[in-house]
Amino acid sequence: MSLLFSNCKLFTHLGRVNGDVLVGEDGKIAKIGHNLASDETINLHGKLLLPGLIDPHVHLRDPGQTYKEDFYTGTCAALAGGVTTILDMPNNSPPIISQQRLNEKNSVAKTKAVCDYGFHIGATDSNALEAQNSNAVAMKLYMGSTTGDLLVENENSLQNIFSTFKRTIVVHAEDNKCIKEASVAVYHAAENHNKMRPPLCAEISLKKAIDLTKKHSAKLHVAHMSTGGEVELVKQAKKSGLRVSCEVTPQHLFLTEEATREKGNFARLNPPLRSKSDQQALWANLSSVDCIATDHAPHTIEEKQKPYDEAPSGLPGLETTLPLLLDAFSRKRISLEEIVRLTSFGTSQVFGLVGKAQLAVGFDADFVVVDLEKETRVENGDLWTKCNWSPFDGMKLKGQVVQTFLRGNEVFDGENICVKQGSGKNVNWK
Ligand code: NCD
Numbered sequence: 001m002s003l004l005f006s007n008c009k010l011f012t013h014l015g016r017v018n019g020d021v022l023v024g025e026d027g028k029i030a031k032i033g034h035n036l037a038s039d040e041t042i043n044l045h046g047k048l049l050l051p052g053l054i055d056p057h058v059h060l061r062d063p064g065q066t067y068k069e070d071f072y073t074g075t076c077a078a079l080a081g082g083v084t085t086i087l088d089m090p091n092n093s094p095p096i097i098s099q100q101r102l103n104e105k106n107s108v109a110k111t112k113a114v115c116d117y118g119f120h121i122g123a124t125d126s127n128a129l130e131a132q133n134s135n136a137v138a139m140k141l142y143m144g145s146t147t148g149d150l151l152v153e154n155e156n157s158l159q160n161i162f163s164t165f166k167r168t169i170v171v172h173a174e175d176n177k178c179i180k181e182a183s184v185a186v187y188h189a190a191e192n193h194n195k196m197r198p199p200l201c202a203e204i205s206l207k208k209a210i211d212l213t214k215k216h217s218a219k220l221h222v223a224h225m226s227t228g229g230e231v232e233l234v235k236q237a238k239k240s241g242l243r244v245s246c247e248v249t250p251q252h253l254f255l256t257e258e259a260t261r262e263k264g265n266f267a268r269l270n271p272p273l274r275s276k277s278d279q280q281a282l283w284a285n286l287s288s289v290d291c292i293a294t295d296h297a298p299h300t301i302e303e304k305q306k307p308y309d310e311a312p313s314g315l316p317g318l319e320t321t322l323p324l325l326l327d328a329f330s331r332k333r334i335s336l337e338e339i340v341r342l343t344s345f346g347t348s349q350v351f352g353l354v355g356k357a358q359l360a361v362g363f364d365a366d367f368v369v370v371d372l373e374k375e376t377r378v379e380n381g382d383l384w385t386k387c388n389w390s391p392f393d394g395m396k397l398k399g400q401v402v403q404t405f406l407r408g409n410e411v412f413d414g415e416n417i418c419v420k421q422g423s424g425k426n427v428n429w430k
């Protein structure tokens, strides 16, 4: 059955597109235009229709730590936030570092996911070749220690990774030696997290990653870029023609280290929330940023309530990212084109995702319908993520997701998830 989306405002990364959208039986966009015939019509009454978000950086914890999140709860949170495709990180317990572990994760996702998905494989000292031959979308390289055991510090291993892995290397750039040194003289507390892992450590590490990228003609994607210094390094690298891209998180765009004073571990993530001036550098250079990633990293309330040295780092974000950006649009801080570029088009370009992220004929009909006038309050206890809290708790945001469509099917109606577990599909990449 064909389905027509009528009376909607379409926005792509290039601007407003006039017309209705016809979706074919195959769940792909068949035509964009006027006076189109269809079996069924959905009148959106002037609401905004954007490409579904693609989030390249989530930690759904499944398999291994399903008490924090699982593939069903995490992908429900995605759909409620307008995210129709996620790329899941490998720092599971045990970590996803081989094709066999990717297969195991795939069999979990296949039965539970309600949005589309792909996987990153984790880098170790010895798996570069296996990673290259695996079906992971990209490789995640932890150059600084964070949640989980994945870490590569050895110089030879790093050389081997950058010379062997030909797809995108996503780097968590925080130099571990630098972190260890910095943390000696600092009183261990959430409000000092930015001093424990200062900007300098991120910059040392990123410089190393960029040098390796240059030496081996590799392809680098900088995860959660958080400082003005990193912005300059990425801009320079891009200018000199290196294949370097980067993402920023809503946490680093909408919160600063100030939040840790009030929220403690509930505002603690790696890399840390930074200073106001670092935050401003991200906003001022959004045109050099390729995508926005949630770094959705749920931990339980009980874990976050532990003393600093025992508590984990990471914040959930799948449900709040688009509302935060829409609210920023209502305050004239960002355009709709820029939101689309950063949340879907840019991500699909970085990771070579096929058939996603464009309002164009032949692409998957993955849409998010937005009411720009609707105001909501983020509230702990009222979220789809299993951890059920948010660092943005209490914030009033203008602009809300009212419906989400995946391959032409309504999957979220503003209140409920409307599909069965296991309806998500593995994403294609090239
Ligand atoms: C992430 C997690 O909890 O998995 N934590 C975080 O603070 N961002 C890991 C990571 O991306 O560093």
Ligand code: ZN
Binding pocket: 146, 172, 223, 224, 270, 271
């Ligand atoms: Zn990370």
